[in-house]
Amino acid sequence: MFHSLTRIPALLVGVLLIASLAACDVGGLHSAEQAGPFPYESPSDAADVSLEQALADHQVRLPAEARDITYGALKALDGYPFRVEFSLACDRVPAFTGDNQLVPAGKKTPDEVLTEAMDAGFAPDASPAYVRAKGTKLPKVAGAVFERSGTCTVFLGS
Structure with missing residues (x-):
């Protein structure tokens, strides 16, 4: 049980990191949509x-x-x-x-x-x-x- 409790914060940090990177999208996935x-x-x-x-x-x-x-x-x-x-x-x-x-x-x-x-x-x-x-x-x-x-x-x- 203790092992699964330590995974939850790590998973939450990972999700937040991915969400913040996707929100920034500096020259990322959506840059091609704007170029045409x-x-x-x-x-x-x-x-x-x-x-x-x-x-x-x-x-x-x-x-x-x-x-x-x-x-x-x-x-x-x-x-x-x-x-x-x-x-x-x-x-x-x-x-x-x-x-x-x-x-x-x-x-x-x-x-x-x-x-x-x-x-x-x-x-x-x-x-x-x-x-x-x-x-x-x-x-x-x-x-x-x-x-x-x-x-x-x-x-x-x-």
Whole structure:
């Protein structure tokens, strides 16, 4: 009986140690879940296609100087939700919007990018919004451009 009583505290310490290690999970089992299988995939969005494939399917061309790119795209879902976010010099925004046939649509942040813009710390309805020009026969895409310290962050979504 005495032998089984000494095993209980040891077992309890072992369980607590394993639980604390699992809670920390520094670079452990769950780190791969956040990385995603595709380059540029956002940790908060899922993707089942590559960024290149999603851009081609939505007929969006990112500028060569785009940086801090993240995206999510689920081709398997009805409607093929797509979102991309990137930064570039603000003076390059007119060329980007023109190349992608995006036209000004006021300042109401489109629903397709509202959550992502707010999560990034931008105030809704505070910056120019864009939509695909009518009659283009291109997939529907809407977006918003927010400026901070001379750099613009572009959010596009479908």
